[in-house]
Amino acid sequence: MSEPLLSVTGLSRAFGAVRAVDDVSFTLPEGGSLGIVGGSGSGKTTTARIVVGLERADEGEVRLRGRVRPARARGRAERLARAREVQMVFQDPYLSLDPRTTVDRMLRETLRLHFPDRDPAPRVRELLDQVGLGTRAAGALPKALSGGQRQRVAIARALAVEPAVLVLDEAVAALDVSVQAQILNLLADIREQTPVGYLFITHDLGVVRCVTDEVLVMRHGRVVEAGATARVLAAPHHPYTRLLLDSVPRPGWNPARIAAARQELSSPQATPTQEA
Numbered sequence: 066m067s068e069p070l071l072s073v074t075g076l077s078r079a080f081g082a083v084r085a086v087d088d089v090s091f092t093l094p095e096g097g098s099l100g101i102v103g104g105s106g107s108g109k110t111t112t113a114r115i116v117v118g119l120e121r122a123d124e125g126e127v128r129l130r131g132r133v134r135p136a137r138a139r140g141r142a143e144r145l146a147r148a149r150e151v152q153m154v155f156q157d158p159y160l161s162l163d164p165r166t167t168v169d170r171m172l173r174e175t176l177r178l179h180f181p182d183r184d185p186a187p188r189v190r191e192l193l194d195q196v197g198l199g200t201r202a203a204g205a206l207p208k209a210l211s212g213g214q215r216q217r218v219a220i221a222r223a224l225a226v227e228p229a230v231l232v233l234d235e236a237v238a239a240l241d242v243s244v245q246a247q248i249l250n251l252l253a254d255i256r257e258q259t260p261v262g263y264l265f266i267t268h269d270l271g272v273v274r275c276v277t278d279e280v281l282v283m284r285h286g287r288v289v290e291a292g293a294t295a296r297v298l299a300a301p302h303h304p305y306t307r308l309l310l311d312s313v314p315r316p317g318w319n320p321a322r323i324a325a326a327r328q329e330l331s332s333p334q335a336t337p338t339q340e341a
């Protein structure tokens with residue numbers, strides 16, 4: 066069998082007495098899309114930050130195409146090489162984009178850093194086109210763009226680096242539902258056009274349904290369920306996954322049941338009645 070694109074083994078991280086990530090393992094195949102779902106505080110973001118290299122693990126390792134990603138980059142060349150392995154798109158593009166830099170300049174700066182010998186101009190046009198932004202957006206500052214457009218810029222900037230893995234941390238959570246759908250469609254298209262693999266961090270099972278092949282369900286830092294997305298959503302094995310599913314409004318569902326599930330999820334001690 067060929068080497069997975071990303072493989073994470075036995076990852077753990079504690080903050081004081083809180084075991085934020087507790088023995089988490091998963092693999093992402095080349096060009097695959099894996100969702101990590103869970104309620105607030107389940108350890109999704111900490112897992113993602115360790116994969117990206119923004120947080121260290123107490124135990125476990127992260128491999129990219131079989132090679133261990135060292136906890137820390139030594140020197141500029143290694144830092145750039147690490148950035149080309151994994152890029153991250155955050156929930157709030159307003160915070161992650163420099164408010165004083167136009168879209169065009171932002172993309173050029175990233176391209177110059179990573180590919181100093183290439184002419185950035187055609188690639189900027191290609192990236193804007195790929196994320197569905199016209200050349201008019203190129204001259205704009207972030208504040209002149211809508212939330213959806215800003216997230217398109219953040220995606221373009223991440224893609225500029227030609228990463229092997231794109232980690233999307235609640236990347237559509239701040240957007241209106243219709244804009245969410247547009248960005249999710251865009252991400253699905255990009256996945257067809259490029260070999261990039263996705264790691265989707267989300268509390269939203271609707272997002273997982275749209276854009277992932279496989280899903281991990283986390284609770285209190287541990288993986289409680291993992292499998293093909295279609296199977297997990299259609300026939301969840303773990304009561305916590307059922308609780309997450311119950312909290313998603315769907316046509317014909319009882320609002321009281323949704324409210325009860327949400328209430329249970331928002332309690333830090335949420336304990337589904339029957340453990341699998």
Ligand SMILES: Nc1ncnc2c1ncn2[C@@H]1O[C@H](COP(=O)(O)OP(=O)(O)OP(=O)(O)O)[C@@H](O)[C@H]1O
Nearest residue numbers: 080083085103104105106107108109110111112268
């Ligand atoms: N830097 C930190 N210092 C202390 N505790 C932290 C830190 N980062 C995360 N935690 C704690 O670790 C646990 C997991 O947090 P994490 O952000 O990974 O969860 P999450 O599933 O992404 O939740 P959310 O969706 O609310 O962001 C939480 O209890 C959180 O308070």
